[in-house]
Amino acid sequence: MRRMLVHKQKDWLQIAVVDNNRLHEFYMEKNxxxxxxxxxxxxxxxxxxxxxxxxAFVDIGLTKNAFLYIDDxxxxxxxxxxxxxxxxxQLLTAGQELIVQVMKEPxxxxxxxxxxxxxxxxxxxxxxxxxxxxxVSKKVIGEAERLRMRGIGxxxxxxxxxxxxxxxxxxxxxDSLQHDVQFLRELWQGIEARGKSASAPALLHxxxxxxxxxxxxxxxxxxxxxWIDDRTAYLQTEAxxxxxxxxxxxxxxxxxxQGQAGLFQHYRINEQLHEAFERRVxxxxxxxxVWDQTEALTVIDVNTGKFVGTSxxxxxxxxxxxxxxxxxxxxxxxxxxxxxIIVDFIDMEKEEHRDEVMQLLERLVRADRTKCQVVGWTRLxxxxxxxxxxxxxxxxxxx
Numbered sequence: 001m002r003r004m005l006v007h008k009q010k011d012w013l014q015i016a017v018v019d020n021n022r023l024h025e026f027y028m029e030k031n032x033x034x035x036x037x038x039x040x041x042x043x044x045x046x047x048x049x050x051x052x053x054x055x056a057f058v059d060i061g062l063t064k065n066a067f068l069y070i071d072d073x074x075x076x077x078x079x080x081x082x083x084x085x086x087x088x089x090q091l092l093t094a095g096q097e098l099i100v101q102v103m104k105e106p107x108x109x110x111x112x113x114x115x116x117x118x119x120x121x122x123x124x125x126x127x128x129x130x131x132x133x134x135x136v137s138k139k140v141i142g143e144a145e146r147l148r149m150r151g152i153g154x155x156x157x158x159x160x161x162x163x164x165x166x167x168x169x170x171x172x173x174x175d176s177l178q179h180d181v182q183f184l185r186e187l188w189q190g191i192e193a194r195g196k197s198a199s200a201p202a203l204l205h206x207x208x209x210x211x212x213x214x215x216x217x218x219x220x221x222x223x224x225x226x227w228i229d230d231r232t233a234y235l236q237t238e239a240x241x242x243x244x245x246x247x248x249x250x251x252x253x254x255x256x257x258q259g260q261a262g263l264f265q266h267y268r269i270n271e272q273l274h275e276a277f278e279r280r281v282x283x284x285x286x287x288x289x290v291w292d293q294t295e296a297l298t299v300i301d302v303n304t305g306k307f308v309g310t311s312x313x314x315x316x317x318x319x320x321x322x323x324x325x326x327x328x329x330x331x332x333x334x335x336x337x338x339x340x341i342i343v344d345f346i347d348m349e350k351e352e353h354r355d356e357v358m359q360l361l362e363r364l365v366r367a368d369r370t371k372c373q374v375v376g377w378t379r380l381x382x383x384x385x386x387x388x389x390x391x392x393x394x395x396x397x398x399x
Contacts (some may be wrong), residue, residue, distance in 0.1 A: 001224050004214065006262050008230035009393025014211050016269045017218065023272040023370075028333045029210040037102045037112060038390050039121070039207030042066075044094045044114070045200040050091045056092050057111070058100060061201035063286050065109035068092075068100060072115035076131040077164070082335045094118060097200045104112070104390050109121070123244045124169040124177050125153075127184035131162025139167045139366070156181045168220055204255075215240045217366055217369070219248055220331070229255040229263040274333045283327060287320040290329075297340035304346060317346045318353045325357050329364035331370065342382050358383065 005016045017025035042060035046068075049056045054070040068086045074081050086358070092098075104113035120127045133152040136146045149165040156178045157163050169177060189207070194204045205307055208216065219241070226248075228234040234254045241249050250289065255263045264270050275281065281289045283305070290301040304316060304325040327345060348354050358374060361383070366370040368387070375384040 002222055003225045003227060003267070004218060004223055005263055005267060005269060006214065006226070006230070006233060007229040007262070007269070008233060009264075013233065014264070015210065015214055015218075016267070016273075018267060018269070021026065021267055021270060024330060025278065026273065026276075026336075027210065027244045036103050036207050038208075039102065040203065041101045041205040042114070043097060043195045043200045043202045043204055044100050046092050046098070047091050048094055051087050051089050054085075056088060057201065058114060059113070059201050060100065060102075060114065061203065062106065062112060064106060064109075066114040067110070072103070072113075072117055076117040076128065077133050077255065080132065082342055096113060097115075099195045099204065101168050107389065113321060114319050115147055117173050119164075120187055121166075121216060122180040122182045124172055125166055126164040126185075127188065128162035128164070129188045130160060132160050133135050133162045135162070135164035137165060137167050140165065140170060145170060150173070152177050158185075161185075161372065163372070163374075170183065170341075194371050212240060215244055219245055221248075223248075223251065225251050225253055227253045227255045227263060229257070230257055236381075236384075247390050258289055273334075276331055281331065282328065283320065283323050285320055289324060289327060289331075297342055298337050300341065300343045302343065302345045314349055314353070317348055318350075318357075319333070321345045321353070321357045322360060325361040325365060329361060329368070332365070332385075333368055333370070333386060336370070338370075339386060341385040342378075343385065347381060361385075 001021075002019050005018065007014045007016070011030055012028050013030075015025075015207045016163055025334050044058040044060040046060050047142045055294045056068045056073075057065040057328070058068050062068050070085060070091075073088065073091050074085070076385075090155040098116065099118070100114035100116060102112045103115045115200075118129055118130070119131075120129075134157070136149050136152050136153075140146055140149065149169060152174050153163045155174065163181060165177075191205045191252065198204065201233060215237060226237070228237060231254065234252070236376070238249070238252060241252060253265075257263075279291055281291065282354055283289065287305040288303050290303065292299045292301075296365060304320050324343075324345065331337075332341070345357060348362055354377065358377070365374060365385075370390070371388040373386050374388060
């Protein structure tokens with residue numbers, strides 16, 4: 001049974017995704033936030049251009065100027081780019097105004113990273129007004145369905161536009177996808193119209209709030225139930241589902257507090273969150289993971305702990321590492337860890353065991369909604385992983 005649990009806690013809205021009551025994903029956002037910065041569109045003004053860095057700083061009205069890299073100025077379709085990359089001062093000049101979209105939140109002392117590769121996510125597809133290509137999510141399995149999606153994409157896009165078919169589009173009719181792309185096309189046309197009249201810096205479009213994003217991005221046919229413990233959020237979600245996913249409405253539930261037990265208490269979410277954010281995380285076999293965070297990377301140390309196994313040392317180590325890999329993939333999502341991750345697995349003598357641990361981790365991170373890549377073993381026997389960092393890491397939940 002796969003459930004999504006939406007809990008309003010003081011000034012925060014929290015979302016937990018559980019499978020058979022085990023926590024797999026966790027999101028939180030302040031109630032007063034109109035939405036995350038990533039995905040928001042601004043009209044900005046170029047403050048200075050740095051040819052040596054092939055980048056520019058753009059004032060979009062935030063505390064720190066945004067960073068625009070050369071690759072995010074060139075055409076989004078690689079085949080439309082010239083073989084030799086031009087100098088950024090050939091494309092941008094100080095004082096120039098342009099529309100940009102936030103792709104990374106401000107992190108630490110750095111400003112937001114922005115792009116001119118605009119994309120607007122819908123229920124079934126992502127609309128890219130100037131990309132000029134068709135894409136299909138890698139999670140869509142089956143060549144026949146992939147070809148069907150591509151065919152519909154060619155039918156519903158205008159020349160020069162791009163679309164990426166999401167997994168939610170599996171089995172959807174051409175009419176549904178046409179409606180989705182038309183809504184997003186009109187949304188972009190409105191952004192462009194506001195951009196023509198606005199004076200930089202100006203916000204042209206803010207990414208949707210957490211409740212809207214959960215309906216758009218997380219509510220799939222694999223989700224058996226959606227529970228919400230706040231009536232206002234419930235009614236808001238119900239209205240969104242009627243518009244975006246009417247077939248899913250029977251799965252929506254309003255949670256009424258049962259005695260002293262709230263929604264997260266009822267499903268043991270608080271207990272699981274507390275365990276997930278500890279520095280030392282126990283494994284079911286008796287081993288443990290020790291997490292250390294630095295500014296540049298996250299280091300995870302795997303220990304056998306109390307697990308002594310039943311046969312030989314290599315088998316004990318291998319079984320501990322397999323369980324550690326499964327837990328690490330899960331906790332990377334829950335903690336929303338970004339950047340470089342180094343895992344110090346327990347040394348394994350057999351090469352096939354090392355391969356199995358790495359292959360297991362590669363399979364597990366494919367389910368991550370944030371881009372995550374298992375790079376491989378270093379010469380020192382450490383496993384290197386990278387995970388896209390788009391916002392500050394969640395240090396601890398509000399319990």
